[in-house]
Amino acid sequence: MASHTATETTEAVTHGADGAVMSADAVGAGDAAxxxxxxxxxxxxxxxxxxxxxxxxxxxxxxxxxxxPSMPVPPIHWYTPTNVTxxxxxxxxxxxxxxxxxxxxxxxxxxxxxxxxxxxxGFTHKMVEDxxxxxxxxxxxxxxxxxxxxxxxxxxxxxxxxxxxxSHIAVTAVLGFGVFxxxxxxxxxxxxxxxxxxxxxSEAPLFLRPIIAIIELISxxxxxxxxxxxxxxxxxxxxxxxxxxAAFAGLAIVSPLSVVAITAIYGLEVLVAGIQAYVFAILTCxxxxxxxxxxx
Amino acid sequence: xxxxxxxxxxxxxxxxxxDFSTFPNQIFWLLIALVVIYLVLSRIALPRISGVLxxxxxTISNDLAAAEDLKLRAxxxxxxxxxxxxxxxxxxxxxxxxxxxxxQADLDAAMADADQxxxxxxxxxxxxIAEIRASATENVAIVAKDVAEALVAAMGSSADQATxxxxxxxxxxx
Numbered sequence: 001m002a003s004h005t006a007t008e009t010t011e012a013v014t015h016g017a018d019g020a021v022m023s024a025d026a027v028g029a030g031d032a033a034x035x036x037x038x039x040x041x042x043x044x045x046x047x048x049x050x051x052x053x054x055x056x057x058x059x060x061x062x063x064x065x066x067x068x069p070s071m072p073v074p075p076i077h078w079y080t081p082t083n084v085t086x087x088x089x090x091x092x093x094x095x096x097x098x099x100x101x102x103x104x105x106x107x108x109x110x111x112x113x114x115x116x117x118x119x120x121x122g123f124t125h126k127m128v129e130d131x132x133x134x135x136x137x138x139x140x141x142x143x144x145x146x147x148x149x150x151x152x153x154x155x156x157x158x159x160x161x162x163x164x165x166x167s168h169i170a171v172t173a174v175l176g177f178g179v180f181x182x183x184x185x186x187x188x189x190x191x192x193x194x195x196x197x198x199x200x201x202s203e204a205p206l207f208l209r210p211i212i213a214i215i216e217l218i219s220x221x222x223x224x225x226x227x228x229x230x231x232x233x234x235x236x237x238x239x240x241x242x243x244x245x246a247a248f249a250g251l252a253i254v255s256p257l258s259v260v261a262i263t264a265i266y267g268l269e270v271l272v273a274g275i276q277a278y279v280f281a282i283l284t285c286x287x288x289x290x291x292x293x294x295x296x
Numbered sequence: 297x298x299x300x301x302x303x304x305x306x307x308x309x310x311x312x313x314x315d316f317s318t319f320p321n322q323i324f325w326l327l328i329a330l331v332v333i334y335l336v337l338s339r340i341a342l343p344r345i346s347g348v349l350x351x352x353x354x355t356i357s358n359d360l361a362a363a364e365d366l367k368l369r370a371x372x373x374x375x376x377x378x379x380x381x382x383x384x385x386x387x388x389x390x391x392x393x394x395x396x397x398x399x400q401a402d403l404d405a406a407m408a409d410a411d412q413x414x415x416x417x418x419x420x421x422x423x424x425i426a427e428i429r430a431s432a433t434e435n436v437a438i439v440a441k442d443v444a445e446a447l448v449a450a451m452g453s454s455a456d457q458a459t460x461x462x463x464x465x466x467x468x469x470x
Contacts, residue, residue, distance in 0.1 A: 140342075
């Protein structure tokens with residue numbers, strides 16, 4: 001990541017009287033600062049940690065873009081094609097390849113790719129039907145969209161040098177709050193005011209019901225937060241840990257251990273990528289079930 | 297250049313996930329991606345796959361029904377075969393019995409015929425033997441009479457033929 005142009009400019013500053021203070025401030029900071037800090041670390045002969053650099057959103061083209069990562073990142077407009085755009089587009093491409101190109105033969109005896117697509121279809125279809133019942137199958141395409149998108153985004157994020165779109169709270173919050181608002185509006189549209197029975201435990205003793213209602217209400221509004229932070233947190237943590245171990249590989253003594261650890265954590269992350277997509281999808285189904293059958 | 301860097305470093309400090317200036321960009325592209333995936337799945341992929349699955353399960357149930365039908369027909373054919381086999385066995389037993397009875401009858405007839413022939417021959421032979429025995433006794437008497445006559449002649453006397461015969465007959469009775 002550390003490049004010469006950035007390093008030289010920062011060195012020009014650092015070589016002033018307050019150079020030591022500057023480099024101390026710069027540790028753990030952003031791109032240009034990391035280049036600076038990395039340089040300082042190299043001078044000290046130590047290790048270079050910047051595990052969060054992989055999550056920086058950059059434009060695809062121009063200075064500070066993904067091909068010139070050493071330059072400062074320019075301001076990003078809503079329409080700028082960024083690495084987010086690139087990896088989202090690849091996820092879309094994977095979905096198209098698996099489900100459209102893979103099944104183009106419409107074969108009764110399926111090809112390998114087609115049978116994988118059918119497997120995903122059957123798995124998600126069964127999940128929606130088991131959790132929400134037959135009425136939930138109307139919303140199966142939405143759940144399928146979320147599931148395959150998160151699954152492919154997670155797995156694409158595991159490719160070395162890639163960008164994990166689902167590690168960003170902006171992405172997962174859109175997904176999580178989208179489910180939250182969708183399910184809440186659907187609940188009121190389908191059930192009217194009786195959707196509020198979801199919070200009123202008719203089995204509980206009467207004096208406990210208001211208290212339970214308050215707790216249920218709070219937990220209901222925490223759902224989208226936990227739903228989105230769970231996904232982003234899992235992916236971010238896994239990738240950051242791998243990057244930290246990768247930094248340790250720079251030390252000859254611990255590098256074999258570091259490589260083994262990266263391998264192990266990578267295996268774990270492959271599991272996490274699948275499991276988190278599954279968890280997101282099945283929680284969506286559970287919330288959808290509340291909207292379809294609000295009475296406990 | 298240096299001041300720009302310092303500004304950049306202040307803006308970008310902390311987690312890139314919490315850099316709110318990138319949020320509109322991410323949300324914009326995410327929504328596009330989700331809409332595209334949704335449209336691709338709901339318009340093309342899911343109807344196609346569900347069609348393929350339905351067709352396959354139809355084919356499988358048809359094939360199973362056909363297999364059931366064929367199995368039934370095989371069972372029927374086996375029953376017919378078994379029946380034919382049993383009939384043939386009964387028929388063959390019957391034919392064998394018939395042949396045995398016929399053979400027995402032939403044998404019995406032949407045996408009876410043979411027995412009859414043997415009895416006739418035996419009776420013939422017995423008659424012959426009796427005749428021979430009778431004629432032998434007669435011949436002995438004639439020979440004895442001739443011998444007695446010759447003996448008498450040899451002794452130089454003559455006797456009446458009738459006397460000799462009576463004497464021989466008398467002696468032979470004794």
